[in-house]
Amino acid sequence: xxxxxxxxxxxELKRMVxxxxxxxMMVLMPLGFLLFFTTLMPQGLxxxxxxxxxxxxxxxLSRKIIRQFDATQQTRIVEQYPDFTKARMDVQKGxxxxxxxxxxxxxxxxxxGLQPNIHFYYDQSYLIPGSLTLKNISYMLSTISGGAELQVxxxxxxxxxDAMAQILPIxxxxxxxxxxxxxxxxxxxxxxxxxxxxxxxxxVTVYTIGIELKKKRSLKWYRSSGQNLFKALIGKLxxxxxxxxxxxxxxxxxxxxxxxxxxxxxxxxxxxxTCLLIVSAQAMAIFLIELFPTLPVALSxxxxxxxxxxxxxxxSFPIDGMPLAMQGLSFLFPLRGYYYIYQxxxxxxxxxxxxxxxxxxxxxxxxxxxxxxxxxxxxxxYMNTPIR
Amino acid sequence: MKFTNIxxxxxxxxxxxxxxxxxxxxxxxxxxxxxxxxxxxxxLYGFIYYNEFYRxxxxxxxxxxxxxxxxxxxxxxxxxPELKMRYKVNSMAEAKTLYDENKVxxxxxxxxxFNSDIAAGKQTTIFGYCNMSGMxxxxxxxxxxxxxxxxxxxQIKMNAPNINSLSTKQxxxxxxxxxxxxxxxxxxxxxxxxxLMPAVLVLILQQTLVLGIGMLAGTAREENAEHHLxxxxxxxxxxxxxxxxxxxxxxILYLFLGVYDLVFIPHIFKLPHLVSLWELLPFLLPxxxxxxxxxxxxxxxxxxxxxxxxxxxxxxxxxxFISGFSWPTSHIHPFWQMVGMFFPSTFGINGFLQLxxxxxxxxxxxxxxxxLWIQAGFYFVFTWFAYNWQIQKSLKINSNAAPxxxx
Numbered sequence: 001x002x003x004x005x006x007x008x009x010x011x012e013l014k015r016m017v018x019x020x021x022x023x024x025m026m027v028l029m030p031l032g033f034l035l036f037f038t039t040l041m042p043q044g045l046x047x048x049x050x051x052x053x054x055x056x057x058x059x060x061l062s063r064k065i066i067r068q069f070d071a072t073q074q075t076r077i078v079e080q081y082p083d084f085t086k087a088r089m090d091v092q093k094g095x096x097x098x099x100x101x102x103x104x105x106x107x108x109x110x111x112x113g114l115q116p117n118i119h120f121y122y123d124q125s126y127l128i129p130g131s132l133t134l135k136n137i138s139y140m141l142s143t144i145s146g147g148a149e150l151q152v153x154x155x156x157x158x159x160x161x162d163a164m165a166q167i168l169p170i171x172x173x174x175x176x177x178x179x180x181x182x183x184x185x186x187x188x189x190x191x192x193x194x195x196x197x198x199x200x201x202x203x204v205t206v207y208t209i210g211i212e213l214k215k216k217r218s219l220k221w222y223r224s225s226g227q228n229l230f231k232a233l234i235g236k237l238x239x240x241x242x243x244x245x246x247x248x249x250x251x252x253x254x255x256x257x258x259x260x261x262x263x264x265x266x267x268x269x270x271x272x273x274t275c276l277l278i279v280s281a282q283a284m285a286i287f288l289i290e291l292f293p294t295l296p297v298a299l300s301x302x303x304x305x306x307x308x309x310x311x312x313x314x315x316s317f318p319i320d321g322m323p324l325a326m327q328g329l330s331f332l333f334p335l336r337g338y339y340y341i342y343q344x345x346x347x348x349x350x351x352x353x354x355x356x357x358x359x360x361x362x363x364x365x366x367x368x369x370x371x372x373x374x375x376x377x378x379x380x381x382y383m384n385t386p387i388r
Numbered sequence: 389m390k391f392t393n394i395x396x397x398x399x400x401x402x403x404x405x406x407x408x409x410x411x412x413x414x415x416x417x418x419x420x421x422x423x424x425x426x427x428x429x430x431x432l433y434g435f436i437y438y439n440e441f442y443r444x445x446x447x448x449x450x451x452x453x454x455x456x457x458x459x460x461x462x463x464x465x466x467x468x469p470e471l472k473m474r475y476k477v478n479s480m481a482e483a484k485t486l487y488d489e490n491k492v493x494x495x496x497x498x499x500x501x502f503n504s505d506i507a508a509g510k511q512t513t514i515f516g517y518c519n520m521s522g523m524x525x526x527x528x529x530x531x532x533x534x535x536x537x538x539x540x541x542x543q544i545k546m547n548a549p550n551i552n553s554l555s556t557k558q559x560x561x562x563x564x565x566x567x568x569x570x571x572x573x574x575x576x577x578x579x580x581x582x583x584l585m586p587a588v589l590v591l592i593l594q595q596t597l598v599l600g601i602g603m604l605a606g607t608a609r610e611e612n613a614e615h616h617l618x619x620x621x622x623x624x625x626x627x628x629x630x631x632x633x634x635x636x637x638x639x640i641l642y643l644f645l646g647v648y649d650l651v652f653i654p655h656i657f658k659l660p661h662l663v664s665l666w667e668l669l670p671f672l673l674p675x676x677x678x679x680x681x682x683x684x685x686x687x688x689x690x691x692x693x694x695x696x697x698x699x700x701x702x703x704x705x706x707x708x709f710i711s712g713f714s715w716p717t718s719h720i721h722p723f724w725q726m727v728g729m730f731f732p733s734t735f736g737i738n739g740f741l742q743l744x745x746x747x748x749x750x751x752x753x754x755x756x757x758x759x760l761w762i763q764a765g766f767y768f769v770f771t772w773f774a775y776n777w778q779i780q781k782s783l784k785i786n787s788n789a790a791p792x793x794x795x
Binding site: 354 | 415416417418420421424425429432433435436437438439442443461487488489505506509510511512513514515516517518519524525526527529530533534537540541544545548566567568569570571572573574580581583584599603660693694695697698699701702704705706709710713714715716718719720721723724738741742745746747748752
């Protein structure tokens, strides 16, 4: 067969099917992660969070309050404690996420208009249950407080609307844009799955180039391309581009078509987004192995880089909230651009014209390998990089 | 006799330990994983998440009610630490454009009827629209708007015509019979890094151990002529000496790294650090041992040094979530809860969070420590059998291949 692109491609395909690690990384593991994240959190938001109560008052009012807490969807009173310390210890054990302490003489004080304080405690060391517990308990207490007030006013003959206007003159209505159910797993999966895919693309790309160097076959690979680095790389990486793109498109189909995750634009824009992510990850991987043309070092470093991408996606903590010096590094990660495009498309439903420039930025990563390609070429031809 | 045997055992173990250290430091890939990851990564993360909170979320306000009341509300919203009014616009369309251009992350809309409703004693609604791409935005936006409205509501009630000539205190009492006072336990700043970093630090220890041990084993596998884990040509008499010797090598290294990651780093980045060194060690020891033996047990499956990096590294993120640190374990699918029990990080992350962020005592996290010891024991036994099998296999091959030169 003539030297060139096609020969490289054929050679690579033969390698791919003969080694199980590729099937593992390109099919089994991505599917496994998809299954894992879609089944990990069966509910969107944890409901029926366990809380406790310390009742020093033991009055009909305190019992009414306890019943109200238990009746809601959000919280569940699992135990009553005799004192603060025992309740706090159960928080430490992880048994409850928070507790309410009803003070002595609660009912008496409310009746006499003395404005008693009800202290409640929530565990902040686990962020999600902690903030949910805070939100739910404070909401319940203000409802109860408002409810008590409403009752008094109704007893005095005031109409409900008028009473509500005096209890809560300004009522804020907060609408989340794009994630209407405030579903935590929707929010997470959209970065975690592409992030894992990107990580696997990075590792496999570095591996498939580096293994040639390690086994001292790189010259043969280079020669089969007709001494053309560009053809050699494209021929080698194309099967992976196609394979991972198919997997990425499958991810999108499962999430948006099957599971009906929010998406405000035609799905092919997400396909494009995913494919660009894969290609730009491959480009970054080539750059990384140019930087360290030794397989184990390149793999380790790439792994560290790939995991760092999760933090730089802007998912957990907004990038503009980071210290300036760290913000600059965010441009090294195509996952960031991916997430931004996803937000605009899926959550905010922006017109596609406004994000075309962001798509173009993703393409810019393709130029990264040009920076150090001579270094890689030397390593391939001379095959003198240390194995260790 | 027995004494000599014990002396011999100790010498052998020490020799193996030192030998293993030599292997570790000669291998640049392993050094990168063990040390760069454990030392530099936490610092990198520490700086990325240096700001505990995201303050001053930029918002746009659409105020269609030309009144002092609405302007007061807008001032109150702007005054909250969470929100910052960047733009004041006249219509929702303008606000939406700003939002689309990513200049603001949220919009507050005050309708025309705002002031007249309040004056007439009718309930009025204001609307907030918030970017959902980050939980931090929603949380901040929600708190900011709620707080401003609450404050304003109190003011309105206080200023309402006092027809019954009640005293200030009485008015307050009728409008708000019960006051709920919330106290956050542990993690006093309630910030995201204080919550994420400890979990990540614990996980890094396990992952780097498994990866590094795997790489070393893979290399040994590759370099050895028969592709076996332990060159059976060595003179060690007992497998457990080999296992213990290697484990000791990693353990000593990682005791230092562990203290660096779990005590020093939280200290310099002002994360919760309620645990003292002496309290940490009885927890760190079983965690490291469990991770080490887990790594050694898994290493029988790697037949070259790249496999652990390719395969195991990707499990890092799922393992973080399976531990239940962000999503309560009680709400995780039971199947995955079970899977999580096989990994030392599940108990390690929760145990450390309780020790360090919640100030729990060792007795309180007792069950987790016990679980870690059980895991350590289980994986030790597994490793022992796996090594044993390897040696037997290579002995058999050796004896078959032993050249019997005659004549």
